[in-house]
Amino acid sequence: MNPTAGPAPSGAARHHRVFLPILVALIALAWATLWAWTRSPYGRYLEHGDWTASGPAAFLCRVVPAGDVVVPLVLYAAAWILMTAAMMLPTTLPLFNAFDRLTAQRPDHARLLMLLALGYITVWGAFGLLAHAAHSAVLSLFASVPALAWHGWLIGAAIIALAGAFQFSRLKYQCLEKCRTPLSFVIEHWRGQAQAWHAFALGTLHGLFCVGCCWALMLLMFTLGTGSLGWMLLLAAAMAIEKNVRWGRRLSAPLGVALLSWAVVLVTTHA
Numbered sequence: 636m637n638p639t640a641g642p643a644p645s646g647a648a649r650h651h652r653v654f655l656p657i658l659v660a661l662i663a664l665a666w667a668t669l670w671a672w673t674r675s676p677y678g679r680y681l682e683h684g685d686w687t688a689s690g691p692a693a694f695l696c697r698v699v700p701a702g703d704v705v706v707p708l709v710l711y712a713a714a715w716i717l718m719t720a721a722m723m724l725p726t727t728l729p730l731f732n733a734f735d736r737l738t739a740q741r742p743d744h745a746r747l748l749m750l751l752a753l754g755y756i757t758v759w760g761a762f763g764l765l766a767h768a769a770h771s772a773v774l775s776l777f778a779s780v781p782a783l784a785w786h787g788w789l790i791g792a793a794i795i796a797l798a799g800a801f802q803f804s805r806l807k808y809q810c811l812e813k814c815r816t817p818l819s820f821v822i823e824h825w826r827g828q829a830q831a832w833h834a835f836a837l838g839t840l841h842g843l844f845c846v847g848c849c850w851a852l853m854l855l856m857f858t859l860g861t862g863s864l865g866w867m868l869l870l871a872a873a874m875a876i877e878k879n880v881r882w883g884r885r886l887s888a889p890l891g892v893a894l895l896s897w898a899v900v901l902v903t904t905h906a
Contacts, residue, residue: 665721670864708764715763716756718856722871723759723845726878730755730817730841734834737821747834754838755845762846762853770857788905791858796898801851802891810847811887814878817841849874 734751738744773790777783801807813820824837852870859866873890877883 662721662724665717665724666864669717669721669867673864711767712760712764715767716760718867719756719759719763722853722867722874723755723849724752725871726814726849726875727755727817727841727845729879730814730821733818733821734825734837737825738830738834741830743830747830750831750834751838754835754840755842756838758839758842758846762850766854766857786905788901792898792901792905794854794858795894795901798851798855799891799894799896799898802887802894806847807851807887808884810844811877811884813841813844814848815884820844848878 731748731751735744735748738747741747777787777790783789820841821837824840826833852874855870856863856866873886877886880886
């Protein structure tokens with residue numbers, strides 16, 4: 636043993652010196668990448684435009700089998716997962732904090748954390764693909780019916796009203812409660828056997844509760860523009876407060892009232 640070596644860092648010290656800076660750096664990297672993407676020539680890919688009209692995406696669509704379907708889907712999935720990482724990872728800091736402390740002494744600690752994150756992101760990725768499919772179907776319907784095409788604002792008003800109404804639903808509060816008590820959640824569901832699979836399953840299960848809590852607010856990005864960093868930051872802050880701040884649960888109802896009022900203003904303005 637080296638007599639000059641200091642004592643091994645405690646779990647709490649390692650947590651503050653290593654884990655939190657890495658997670659914060661990953662969140663910052665996701666936001667920085669989104670910022671650079673929105674200002675690049677490929678920023679339109681975040682806005683669900685015609686991804687196959689020109690540029691590298693159009694070339695890939697021509698050379699990849701079934702490229703017209705596969706390439707936009709892959710690009711969209713990458714954009715959605717990046718957006719989810721930027722917006723939702725800050726809301727899950729307590730979950731990763733609890734799991735990090737619980738598994739700190741395991742030799743495969745870092746791998747378990749990555750599998751936890753992978754399970755969480757997988758759920759949000761699946762939700763994003765379903766939301767994208769529904770959004771595309773609605774746009775196709777509006778494009779095929781001229782009367783609806785003249786009233787495209789109805790989509791935005793309906794999504795905003797849905798998000799506002801969901802803020803008062805029982806499902807919202809049941810899922811929010813799971814998200815607000817991550818330590819209890821981890822202790823309840825972590826068995827420590829078949830560690831890799833259970834870490835992924837734990838992230839997946841928590842992701843399901845997170846989607847159940849926040850899906851309606853995330854749908855607002857289809858109305859506000861998925862390339863709008865300002866709205867992303869505002870929604871991410873609202874969801875983080877709801878989940879992580881002691882009085883955050885009291886934010887849900889005023890936010891719902893604000894969204895419903897916004898929907899009424901839109902209908903009144905266009906009617």
